[in-house]
Amino acid sequence: MSSTPDSAVRTFISAHTPAFLDDLQEWLRIPSVSAAPERAPDVRASADWLVGKLTETGFPTAEVWETDGLPAVYAEWPSDDPGAPTVLVYGHHDVQPAAVEDGWHSDPFEPEIRDGRMYARGAADDKGQVYFHTLGLRAHLHATGRSAPAVNLKLLVEGEEESGSPNFAALVRRNADRLACDTVIVSDTGMWAKDTPTVCTGMRGLAECQVTLYGPAQDIHSGSFGGAVPNPATEAARLAAALHDDERRVAIPGFYDGVVELTGRERELFAQLPFDEEQWLATAHSRAALGEAGYSTLERIWARPTAEVNGIGGGYQGPGGKTIVPSSAFLKLSFRLVAGQDVDGVQKTVGDWVAGRLPAGIRHEITWTGATRPCLTPLDDPALQALTRAMGRAFGTDVRYTREGGSGPAADLQDVLGAPVLFLGISVPSDGWHAPNEKVELDLLTKGVETAAHLWGELASGTTGGAQ
Amino acid sequence: MSSTPDSAVRTFISAHTPAFLDDLQEWLRIPSVSAAPERAPDVRASADWLVGKLTETGFPTAEVWETDGLPAVYAEWPSDDPGAPTVLVYGHHDVQPAAVEDGWHSDPFEPEIRDGRMYARGAADDKGQVYFHTLGLRAHLHATGRSAPAVNLKLLVEGEEESGSPNFAALVRRNADRLACDTVIVSDTGMWAKDTPTVCTGMRGLAECQVTLYGPAQDIHSGSFGGAVPNPATEAARLAAALHDDERRVAIPGFYDGVVELTGRERELFAQLPFDEEQWLATAHSRAALGEAGYSTLERIWARPTAEVNGIGGGYQGPGGKTIVPSSAFLKLSFRLVAGQDVDGVQKTVGDWVAGRLPAGIRHEITWTGATRPCLTPLDDPALQALTRAMGRAFGTDVRYTREGGSGPAADLQDVLGAPVLFLGISVPSDGWHAPNEKVELDLLTKGVETAAHLWGELASGTTGGAQ
Numbered sequence: 001m002s003s004t005p006d007s008a009v010r011t012f013i014s015a016h017t018p019a020f021l022d023d024l025q026e027w028l029r030i031p032s033v034s035a036a037p038e039r040a041p042d043v044r045a046s047a048d049w050l051v052g053k054l055t056e057t058g059f060p061t062a063e064v065w066e067t068d069g070l071p072a073v074y075a076e077w078p079s080d081d082p083g084a085p086t087v088l089v090y091g092h093h094d095v096q097p098a099a100v101e102d103g104w105h106s107d108p109f110e111p112e113i114r115d116g117r118m119y120a121r122g123a124a125d126d127k128g129q130v131y132f133h134t135l136g137l138r139a140h141l142h143a144t145g146r147s148a149p150a151v152n153l154k155l156l157v158e159g160e161e162e163s164g165s166p167n168f169a170a171l172v173r174r175n176a177d178r179l180a181c182d183t184v185i186v187s188d189t190g191m192w193a194k195d196t197p198t199v200c201t202g203m204r205g206l207a208e209c210q211v212t213l214y215g216p217a218q219d220i221h222s223g224s225f226g227g228a229v230p231n232p233a234t235e236a237a238r239l240a241a242a243l244h245d246d247e248r249r250v251a252i253p254g255f256y257d258g259v260v261e262l263t264g265r266e267r268e269l270f271a272q273l274p275f276d277e278e279q280w281l282a283t284a285h286s287r288a289a290l291g292e293a294g295y296s297t298l299e300r301i302w303a304r305p306t307a308e309v310n311g312i313g314g315g316y317q318g319p320g321g322k323t324i325v326p327s328s329a330f331l332k333l334s335f336r337l338v339a340g341q342d343v344d345g346v347q348k349t350v351g352d353w354v355a356g357r358l359p360a361g362i363r364h365e366i367t368w369t370g371a372t373r374p375c376l377t378p379l380d381d382p383a384l385q386a387l388t389r390a391m392g393r394a395f396g397t398d399v400r401y402t403r404e405g406g407s408g409p410a411a412d413l414q415d416v417l418g419a420p421v422l423f424l425g426i427s428v429p430s431d432g433w434h435a436p437n438e439k440v441e442l443d444l445l446t447k448g449v450e451t452a453a454h455l456w457g458e459l460a461s462g463t464t465g466g467a468q
Numbered sequence: 469m470s471s472t473p474d475s476a477v478r479t480f481i482s483a484h485t486p487a488f489l490d491d492l493q494e495w496l497r498i499p500s501v502s503a504a505p506e507r508a509p510d511v512r513a514s515a516d517w518l519v520g521k522l523t524e525t526g527f528p529t530a531e532v533w534e535t536d537g538l539p540a541v542y543a544e545w546p547s548d549d550p551g552a553p554t555v556l557v558y559g560h561h562d563v564q565p566a567a568v569e570d571g572w573h574s575d576p577f578e579p580e581i582r583d584g585r586m587y588a589r590g591a592a593d594d595k596g597q598v599y600f601h602t603l604g605l606r607a608h609l610h611a612t613g614r615s616a617p618a619v620n621l622k623l624l625v626e627g628e629e630e631s632g633s634p635n636f637a638a639l640v641r642r643n644a645d646r647l648a649c650d651t652v653i654v655s656d657t658g659m660w661a662k663d664t665p666t667v668c669t670g671m672r673g674l675a676e677c678q679v680t681l682y683g684p685a686q687d688i689h690s691g692s693f694g695g696a697v698p699n700p701a702t703e704a705a706r707l708a709a710a711l712h713d714d715e716r717r718v719a720i721p722g723f724y725d726g727v728v729e730l731t732g733r734e735r736e737l738f739a740q741l742p743f744d745e746e747q748w749l750a751t752a753h754s755r756a757a758l759g760e761a762g763y764s765t766l767e768r769i770w771a772r773p774t775a776e777v778n779g780i781g782g783g784y785q786g787p788g789g790k791t792i793v794p795s796s797a798f799l800k801l802s803f804r805l806v807a808g809q810d811v812d813g814v815q816k817t818v819g820d821w822v823a824g825r826l827p828a829g830i831r832h833e834i835t836w837t838g839a840t841r842p843c844l845t846p847l848d849d850p851a852l853q854a855l856t857r858a859m860g861r862a863f864g865t866d867v868r869y870t871r872e873g874g875s876g877p878a879a880d881l882q883d884v885l886g887a888p889v890l891f892l893g894i895s896v897p898s899d900g901w902h903a904p905n906e907k908v909e910l911d912l913l914t915k916g917v918e919t920a921a922h923l924w925g926e927l928a929s930g931t932t933g934g935a936q
Contacts, residue, residue, distance in 0.1 A: 204691065208789040217753035222802055223672065223874025227774030228765045229754040234777045237708030244702070285685035285795075286697040288829025297696045306695030309702045310792050311783035316800055321676040321837045323802050323874075324778050327753075332784055334690055334791050361756025369789045406691025406791075 006393055008143040009453045013135060013446060020135045020449070021118070021442075023053060025111040027093075027127050028120040034070050034094035034163040043159050046093045047071045050130075050157060057134045058141075059155075065175070067167035070094065070159035074178070077137075077153045084460055085383075086152040088181040090413060091130035091188050092161035095122035096434045103436040116442050123440040124431040126188045130157055132426075132445060133187065136452025143453065150460035154181060161188070161409070169412045176416050183383040183459065184413045189404065189425030192273060194441065197395040198402045199388055200423035202376030204305070205337035206407035207346050207368065211239065211354055212330045214363040219315070219324040226325050230361040233314035236329035239357060243307040243333075247293035250307045254349045260340040262303050265379065269401050270298045283429075302403035306336045336405065339376035347371075372407040375414045375421050386458035387422050387451075394450035424451060474861055476611040477921045481603060481914060488603045488917070489586070489910075491521060493579040495561075495595050496588040502538050502562035502631040511627050514561045515539045518598075518625060525602045526609075527623075533643070535635035538562065538627035542646070545605075545621045552928055553851075554620040556649040558881060559598035559656050560629035563590035564902045571904035584910050591908040592899040594656045598625055600894075600913060601655065604920025611921065618928035622649060626877075629656070633877045640884045651851040651927065652881045657872065657893030660741060662909065665863040666870045667855055668891035670844030672773070673805035674875035675814050675836065679707065679822055680798045682831040687783070687792040694793050698829040701782040704797035707825060711775040711801075715761035718775045722817045728808040730771050733847065737869050738766045751897075770871035774804045804873065807844035815839075840875040843882045843889050854926035855890050855919075862918035892919060 032046035033039040047064045054062035054075040062075040073093060098108035098121035106112040111120035118128070137149060144150065156179065158168055172179060192198040215232035216225075245251040262270075275298055277289060291300040300306075314329025316322035335346055347368055358364055377384045379401065391399045410421045426448035432438040500514035501507040515532050522530035522543040530543040541561060566576035566589035574580040579588035586596070605617060612618065624647060626636055640647060660666040683700035684693075713719040730738075743766055745757060759768035768774075782797025784790035803814055815836055826832055845852045847869065859867045878889045894916035900906040 206691075206791065208791070210789065215754065220752055220754070221874065222774075222776045222778060223674070223804065223872075224769065225752045225754070226769075226776040226802075226804060226873070227772060228757055228759040228768040229749075229752050230756060230758040231777055233780045234708060234712070237705040237777060237780060240702060240705030241709030281697075284688055284693045284697050286683065286688070286693070286829055287831070288698060288827070289696055290698040290827050290829060291696045300696040301693065304695060306690075308690045308694040308791075308793060309699055309705060309783065310690060310790055311785055311794065312701045312705060312797065313781045313785050315777065315779035317779055317781050321678065321800055321802060322778055323674070323676070323776075323838075325776060326779065329780065332789055334694075334789060336691065336694060359756070359758050361754055361758060363755075370791075404691075405694070406689065 009139045009450060012139045012142045013449050013453065016135055016138070017446065024128060024131050025118070025120070027131065028111045028122050029109055031109045032094050032122070032159070033097050034160045035097055040070060043070045043094055047073050047159055050093055053134060054155065057137060065171065067160070067171050069167045072159050072171060073155070073157040075155040077149055079150060079152045080146070080148040081150060081460065084151050085183065086154065086181040087183050087185055087456070087459060088154040088156060088179055088413070088417070088419070089133055089185045089187055090156050090410070092126045092158045093130065094159045094162050095125070095127070096162050098436070098438070105437055108438070113442070117439040118442060119437055119439045121438055123438055124427040125433040125438065126161070128440040128445055129187050129425060129427065129448060132448040133452050136449045136455070139449065139453035140456050144457060150456040153456065154179065165409045168409050169416070172412055172416045179417055181417060181419050184410070184417065184419050184421040185387070186410045186421055186423045187425065189423045190427035190429065190431070191425055192400065192402055194428050194444065196274060196400060197391055197397065198400045199384065199391060200402050200404050200425065201379065201384060202339065203374065203404040203410060204407055205341065205343060205374030205411065206334060206370055206372040207337060207343050208334040208370040209350065209366050209368045210330055210332050211236070212328060212365045213358070214328050215361065216325060216327045219327050222323040222325050229325060230359050231325045232362055233326050233329040235358060235362050236312060236314055236331050239354060240309050240312060240331055242357065243309070248290060249292050250305065252307070252349060252353045255305065255346070258340040258342070259305060259338055260376065262299060266303070266401070267299065270296065270302070273298065273400060273402070301405040303338060305338050305341055308334050308336070310334050336407070337374045339374050341374060343371045343373055373411045373415055375411050377420045377422060381420060382462045383420060383459060384422055386462040387424060387455060390454035390458045391451045393454045394447045424455070426451070474922070477607045477918060480607045480610045481917050481921065484603055484606070485914065492596060492599050493586070493588070495599065496579045496590050497577055499577045500562045500590070500627070501565050502628050503565055508538060511538045511562055515541050515627055518561055521602060522623065525605060533639065535628070535639050537635045540627050540639060541623070541625040543623040545617055547618060547620045548614070548616040549618060549928065552619050553651065554622065554649040555651050555653055555924070555927060556622040556624060556647055556881070556885070556887070557601055557653045557655055558624050558878065560594045560626045561598065562627045562630050563593070563595070564630050566904070573905055576906070581910070585907040586910060587905055587907045589906055591906055592895040593901040593906065594629070596908040596913055597655045597893060597895065597916060600916040601920050604917045607917065607921035608924050612925060618924040621924065622647065629877065636877050637880045637884070640880055644884050647885055649885055649887050652878070652885065652887050652889040653855070654878045654889055654891045655893065657891045658895035658897065658899070659893055660868065660870055662896050662912065664742060664868060665859055665865065666868045667852065667859060668870050668872050668893065669847065669852060670807065671842065671872040671878060672875055673809065673811060673842030673879065674802060674838055674840040675805060675811050676802045676838040677818065677834050677836045678798055678800050679704070680796060680833045681826070682796050683829065684793060684795045687795050690791040690793050697793060698827050699793045700830055701794050701797040703826060703830050704780060704782055704799050707822060708777050708780060708799055710825065711777070716758060717760050718773065720775070720817060720821045723773065723814065726808040726810070727773060727806055728844065730767060734771070734869070735767065738764065738770070741766065741868060741870070769873040771806060773806050773809055776802050776804070778802050804875065805842045807842050809842060811839045811841055841879045841883055843879050845888050845890060849888060850930045851888060851927060852890055854930040855892060855923060858922035858926045859919045861922045862915045892923070894919070
């Protein structure tokens with residue numbers, strides 16, 4: 001299968017953009033706020049609307065998938081090419097809450113186009129980035145003359161992403177057979193900047209715990225007993241302090257075991273990104289950068305595992321002082337993980353380390369809560385290369401690589417389906433996700449449509465199927 | 469002036485004990501709870517009652533001293549010996565709250581004698597230990613045939629000790645001329661055990677502060693920024709952890725400068741006390757001892773300065789986890805000080821140390837609150853020796869030495885009046901200060917009367933005056 005002619009794609013998209021934008025605005029008018037119980041009918045209406053549009057687009061299968069919470073949408077369009085790879089596109093049709101009073105310049109659920117941007121809740125996160133696949137797919141079919149996509153195409157659009165995806169992992173597990181694929185494309189992210197198209201190649205994983213330390217059976221007088229018995233607040237501090245050495249490396253023995261190090265090529269590519277540390281510090285509301293010695297800020301955030309104190313507490317919390325040795329103290333810790341680290345292994349490493357550092361007289365408990373595996377696609381992965389080519393053709397410029405420091409439900413897809421996850425996003429940092437005046441840049445939305453139009457051919461020519 | 473004949477003292481005290489106990493019970497019936505605003509008239513009635521009894525005892529001056537809060541009592545009886553030293557006895561006439569519902573076996577304000585003990589709120593803390601001076605003084609006069617005490621005797625009995633003595637330092641400063649003395653006797657403490665009479669030779673001082681650390685201007689996402697900016701909770705932990713080295717010595721440079729070390733004799737005397745570490749750990753509600761290497765538990769509590777984390781806090785405090793880098797964190801620290809340490813010096817030492825340990829991007833504030841100087845009387849101090857002899861005659865056994873790990877208003881007296889502070893107490897740990905069923909052992913109360921009867925002669929013969 002050869003690539004689709006780019007000019008034919010552009011002409012088709014131009015012709016159909018007005019109707020495409022009308023449709024998108026219609027969808028954005030449905031206030032599918034998953035966090036608001038009274039909006040549940042709107043979330044369902046949004047799912048129904050999308051099923052209708054996917055059917056119109058030509059998907060032979062398009063249906064609402066029920067969950068224990070709000071409904072998802074699933075659609076499927078098999079390729080007519082028997083050797084075609086299978087691709088699952090992930091997105092979501094629910095949105096964050098929004099109200100004019102929060103500082104919107106126009107009704108968040110009445111889309112308005114101003115200065116080449118469409119303002120509406122969900123414009124970028126994530127309806128715009130889901131919906132560009134419909135026109136992209138039609139352009140792909142038109143330009144290639146096909147009656148079915150070059151890949152076996154599946155779409156899963158959940159309805160609870162903005163509420164923490166409480167039922168998503170179960171939905172994926174329950175439908176693992178139907179969702180089986182060679183590649184997952186997450187269509188719910190962003191890129192570096194308007195003039196710097198990028199592909200995200202991975203997200204960090206996460207392991208979170210609370211460590212509670214118990215000392216005296218009750219708070220005791222620090223004059224009568226202080227300095228002669230162990231103090232759990234002091235021990236909590238000593239644990240938290242020992243998480244890092246003086247070079248801010250994580251000092252837990254074994255923590256870095258197996259970590260996939262950055263390659264020279266990756267470091268070089270990161271370093272080429274137009275990164276402005278002053279600007280970044282302003283975004284971080286911070287006055288200085290500090291982190292693991294030997295790595296740049298971007299490397300620290302994207303590619304290095306961390307140990308972070310999210311909360312610490314113990315003893316007297318009120319105004320003034322109180323001369324006690326407190327009876328207990330706690331640490332809320334989170335560890336960001338990178339490829340090569342295993343959640344279970346890190347939990348055991350940390351647990352053993354904590355247990356081995358406490359003096360006699362201090363009892364401890366560790367409770368592990370959130371856990372998400374890291375995901376990372378190597379730069380030479382054929383699917384990643386296909387996505388890079390598709391995006392390069394749409395943008396007409398070099399595509400660079402980023403990673404995401406946070407952790408997300410994409411890893412659920414990777415875990416259950418055993419397929420690598422790629423991230424296709426055309427949103428930019430100024431788009432105002434979760435904030436007032438969310439918008440999508442219309443020219444970038446068009447680039448998304450074009451990328452989607454090129455992607456299936458690139459994937460079919462650059463990779464081989466196996467899941468179906 | 470020779471010592472009073474012990475047998476004459478005993479005979480006199482025996483004869484007058486029933487009336488003395490009747491009087492004490494009358495005083496204990498006045499619920500002079502300083503913490504309860506509705507008991508203010510009772511605190512005043514208690515002061516008036518005491519003025520009456522001190523006048524009856526023969527004090528030429530006995531008066532109520534007003535404060536911005538509740539009234540104190542002052543009395544004065546000059547010696548007829550022109551070279552006599554001047555002694556100020558300190559105690560308090562207010563009591564802790566008490567209610568039968570708290571677990572009392574009898575009404576806390578209706579004293580009851582059972583099994584050789586008088587049960588009532590204030591029996592030991594502190595009315596019993598103030599009032600024994602009246603009968604002790606009368607026995608002194610009777611046995612020596614004097615018409616005035618062998619020392620210039622002053623009594624200051626405050627009415628807000630159980631509420632933190634908020635107006636005491638000001639009262640002492642305002643009346644420093646009238647309170648001038650060579651020696652202060654604090655009559656509001658205890659001894660080691662019923663069969664081990666002891667004299668306390670010092671109290672530790674105290675410097676308390678809150679250190680607040682500021683990082684990002686708001687809580688920020690630990691996935692997007694964690695590991696690349698300084699975290700104030702981590703820095704608070706690193707500060708708290710750095711307070712001590714691995715041998716649990718305070719690791720702040722200069723902290724121990726000037727500390728008066730224990731002498732070999734003091735350590736020997738401490739070691740001779742019948743100390744049961746298991747029993748002590750039970751009292752401390754703790755499972756193990758831990759403290760500065762090279763010192764015993766008693767030495768750590770009584771004679772070594774400490775750094776204690778009384779409270780620590782920052783970041784997420786709720787259930788589960790929250791992946792943030794918190795914007796601020798705090799430490800509530802207290803430092804117990806010993807002789808040779810200066811509150812101002814320690815504040816500066818700690819302040820400089822904190823400022824020098826924080827990375828760029830962390831701003832800090834230190835607020836110093838409570839500050840109390842340490843006090844310590846050397847074992848060879850003549851007044852201390854006089855008190856030891858008086859107590860030895862009363863108890864008929866060796867008197868040993870203790871110290872007090874806590875910090876108290878005694879240091880205000882020492883500071884303002886420039887006189888050494890001695891501690892005369894006959895209460896035992898089982899007396900239930902601040903607890904239900906507070907009591908005083910009647911035979912120990914009698915030993916207190918006897919000690920007071922011997923003390924003025926011993927002080928007059930063993931020391932010389934100078935303040936008057």
